Amino acid sequence: MSNRLPDVTRRRFLTWSGVAAAAVGLTAGATQVPWSTLLDGATHTPLAPGQGVLVVVTLYGGNDGLNTVVPASDDTYQAQRHELAYQPSEVLDVGQGLGLNPGLAGTKGLFDDGHVAIVRGVGYPGPDHSHFRSMAIWQTASPTSPTGAGWLGRWLDGTGEDPLRAVSLDSVLPPLLTGASTAASTLPAAGLSLPTGSAGAAFRALAGVDPGDDALRARVARSGRDLAQVEQVLGPTLASSRSRAAAGNDAGAAAAGGGRSQLADQLRTVAALVEARVPTRVYSVSLGGFDTHADERGTQQRLLTELDAALTPFVQRLGTTDAGRQVVTMVYSEFGRRVLANASQGTDHGTANPVFLLGAPVVGGLHGEQPSLTDLDAGDLRASTDFRDVYATVLGGVLGADPAPVLGAGRTPVAGLLAT
Amino acid sequence: MTVLADAVATRRLLDRLGLGPRPGDLSAAVGQGFEATLDALLATPADPGPPPPVLAPIVDRGKPGTPERQAAQQQRSQGQDALTRWWLERMWATAAPLPERLTWFWHGHFATSAQKVDQPALLLAQNDTLRRLGTGDFRTLAQAMVVDPAMLVWLDGRTNRVGAPNENLAREFMELFALGVGHYTETDVREAARALTGWTVDVDPGSARLVPRRQDTGTKTILGRTAAFDAPGFVDLVVARPESAAFVVGRMWSRLISTTPPSPAVLGSLTDAYGPGRDLRALLRAIAVSAPFHDSATTLVKQPVEWAVGLMRAVGASPSTVTTPPRGRGRQGDPVHQHLEALGQVPFRPPSVGGWPAGTAWLTPSAQLDRLALAQAVVAHATVPPGPAGPNARIDWARQVLGIDAFGPRSTDALRDVAGGPDARTVLAVAALTPEYVIST
Secondary structure (H helix, E strand, C coil), X not given: CCCCHHHHHHHHHHHCCCCHHHHHHHHCCCCCCCHHHHCCCCCCCCCCCCCCEEEEEEECCCCCHHHCEECCCCHHHHHHHHHHCCCCCCCEEEECCEEECHHHHHHHHHHHCCCEEEEEEEECCCCCCCHHHHHHHHHHCCCCCCCCCCHHHHHHHCCCCCCCCEEECCCCCCHHHECCCCECEECCCCCCCCCCHHHHHHHHHCCCCCCCCCXXXXXXXXXXXXXXXXXXXXXXXXXXXXXXXXXXXXHHHHXXXXXXXHHHHHHHHHHHHHHCCCCCCEEEEEECCCCCCCCHHHHHHHHHHHHHHHHHHHHHHHCCCCCXXXXXXXXXXXXXXXXXXXXXXXXXXXXXXXXXXXXXXXXXXXXXXXXXXXXXXXXXXXXXXXHHHHHHHHHHHCCCCCHHHHHCCCCCCCCCCECC | CCECCHHHHHHHHHHHCCXXXXXXXXXXXXXXXXXXXXXXXXXXXXXXXXXXXXXXXXXXXXXXXCHHHHHHHHHHHHHHHXXXXXXXXXXXXXXXXXXXXXXXXXXXXXCXXXXXXXXXXXXXXXXXXXXXXXXXXXXXXXXXXXXXXXHHHXXXXXXXXXXXXXXHHHHHHHHHHHXXXXXXXXXHHHHHHHHCCCEXXXXXXXXXXXXXXXXXXXXXXXXXXXXXXXXXXXXXXXXXXXXXXXXXXXXHHHHHCCCCXXXXXXXXXXXXXXXXXXXXXXXXXXXXXXXXXXXCCCCEECCHHHHXXXXXXXXXXXXXXXXXXXXXXXXXXXXXXXXXXXXXXXXXXCCCCCCCCCHHHHCCHHHHHHHHHHHHHHHXXXXXXXXXXXXXXXHHHHXXXXXXXXXXXXXXXXXXXXXXXXXXXXXXXXXXXCHHHHEEC
C-alpha cells in the first residue's frame, strides 16, 4: 500500500480539477490549511465592502397578496372576501388605505423604520394559473417558455464555475439557481462535517474526474468537488454559528420567540455567513404551504407569522454590521389569489401580487400601483409592474450585473426602489 | 449508441421496472434471459406484503393546547410514521417488484401529502388503490383517483359544490394527472370544477360519497364538448383526448427511463401500445423493448427512495432493522427516515401535488453527505455474507452485490482506500456512493 500511494495521490492531484491542492491536503489529513491557498490560486476574496448580497425567499403555493397587504377599508374587498376579510381595525396600517396582515407585526416595525419596500401589483403578461407553470415562469423569468435555466442560474452561467457564488439552504436545488452550465450549491441541514479516515479519503476520491463518465455521472462527481470547496469556505462559520445557536446565546433564536422554524434556522445561517464575509452573493430559502383553497385565514396567518418571526430578527441583525447592510432580501410567490373567495373559506389561483424587498439598501414604503378590485381581468387582478423589472433592479442594484444577458434587452428597473 | 448486452439489459429491467435486485435475483434473471425476465416482471401480481399498520380514524375535537388536541396530533404523527415504515419495508421485501415500483411511480404522479391529509388511514387506502389499479388501465385508475378520499381532502374536492366551485382538483387533474399544460383553457378548468362538484368524505369509515344536493347537474362545456358532465364523464372525456396518451406515456418515461423525452417515432410506438384500452402493462412492455431502453446512453438519476430501497434490497438490510440506539431518553433512531428527509424525499410527503423533482435536482453537494450517512447505517445491518479477502476481490464483490456493471478508474481508486480495511461492509457503503450506483445505467 505504501509504495502505491504516491502514484494515486499524484493522479488525484491531476484529475481533481479546481480543488487539486485541497484534495492532496485532505488525503494527507491536513484539514487546517487556510482556504485561500487551497482553492486553485485563491480565486476567492472575502465579500468586499459595497458588494451587494441578494437573499431570495420563495413562498410556495401562491400567497394571497390581498390578505397580506390588505385593502381592508375597501368595500369591494369586504364584499368579495366576506368571512375571509380582515377588518380595518385588525390590520397594521401602512398608509394609502392598506394594512399588513396581523401576522406581520415585526415586518410592520421594519416598515415603519424604512427598511421594507412593498412593490404592489407585480405580475407578468398572460398570467398562468398553474402553480408549476407560474412558479417556473417566476424562476426562469420567461413567461413564454419557462423550461430552461433559472434566472439566477443564467447569472451564474456568466460568472464562472464557482460553487460558492450562490447557495441554496434547501436540500433540493430550486430551478431559479440552476443554470445551463452551472448551478448553485446546497447546504446540508445536518452540517458540513466531512467524513474522516479511510472512508473520508474514499469519499473525497469519488469526487475525482473519470473520462468514462457520462454527463450525469460527471455531475455526481462534481457535486463532491463542490462539497469539498463549500466545506472549506463555509464550514468553519457554519460550525461556530451552530454551536452558538445550540448554546442558546444566539440573539436571533431568542428574538424568534423560541420557535425554531426551518426558515428561521436557514436565515440565521445566512446571517452568520454574510457576517463572516464569505464570497456568496446569492442565497435562496423558502417557505411552503400557501395554497389556501380552503380555510385560508388561519392557515395563511400562521404561515405569515412564521415568515415574520424568521425575517424580522434576520433583517434587524443584518442592520447591525457593515456586511449585513449590503444585503437585500426579496420575498415573492408564484401568484396571488382570486379576488372573490370560494365557498370553502379559501381562494383559488389568481395573478398579481406584492413583492417585498427588505434591508438597509431599500427605499422603504409603498411602490408600484395598487391593483383595482373592480377593473378585473376575468376575476383577477391586473398587474402593473412586471416581475422581470424587479429582477432587473436587484441584478443591477444588488449584484452589480447587467440585466440584459439574464433577462433579455429592454427591462426597466423599478425607479426609486433601491437607495443609490 | 451502444446496444446493451442481454445480461446488462436484464439488469436494467430489474432497476427500472423493479426496485433493484435482492441477493441472487440478478444471476437468476440473467440466467433466464431478458425476455423471460420481462415476462415474469409483468406477470407477477402484487404480493400481500407485511401487514399494514392499524390506523383508526382520528377524531380531533380538542381546542388548541388541550390534551385532547395533543393526543390527536400524536396519533396522527405516529400513524404517518408507521405508514412510511410499512411502505419502505414492503418495497424492501417484495418479490413482485414491478407492481411496487408502479405504486411508487403513481404516488409521485397523483402526489398526495400527509401534510394536508390528516387521516393516515386515507393515505393507506389510496396506496392500496394505486397498487391494485396501477398496472391495469389508466382510465380505471384515473376514475378511482378523482373520487379517492385522500385526493378529495388533498385537493379540496370535498368542499367543491354547486354554486361555489373549488377549482383545485379540476385544474390539477388536467394539468398534472391526465392531460398536461397547454391542452385546456381557463374556461375548461372552471367548467370541469362544476363537473366534479358534490363529493364529500366520511372520515369514519374513510369513504367518499356523492351528495346530490351539492352536485351541479347543469350542462358544462369542457374541451369543446357540451353535456351534463359529472366526475366519471369528465374523466372519460379527458383520458380519451389524444394528448392524454402522450402525456401519460411521457410522465412514465421521464420517471422510469430518461428525462430526455422519447423521439416522435418511439413515442408513437408507445402510445400505440397504450392504445384505446390505455393498457399500462402493454405500455411497460413496449418501453422495455424500445431501442432507447437498450441504449447504454439512457441513464437516469435515482430518486433518493429508489437509491435507498435498492441499496437495502441489495445488501439484505431490512428498513426495520436499520436503527440507531436511543439517545438519552429519546426514541430509537430511524436513520432511513432521517436521511431521506434530509435528501428531500419521504414517502407520503411529496413537496406538492406536482410530486418530487427529477433528474439533476437530486445531485447536490449536500446529498452525497446524506447518502454516505444513510449508506453507513444500512451496511451496518447488511446480511449478505461478508466479501472475500484481498482488495481487488472485495471491490468486485461489492460491484456484484450492488448489481453494478463495472467501476471506472476513479471509483476503483476510491474503493481501494477502504478495500484493505478490517470491515468489508465499508466497501459496500463507498460503492453505494459511486456515480456508477447513484446514476441508474
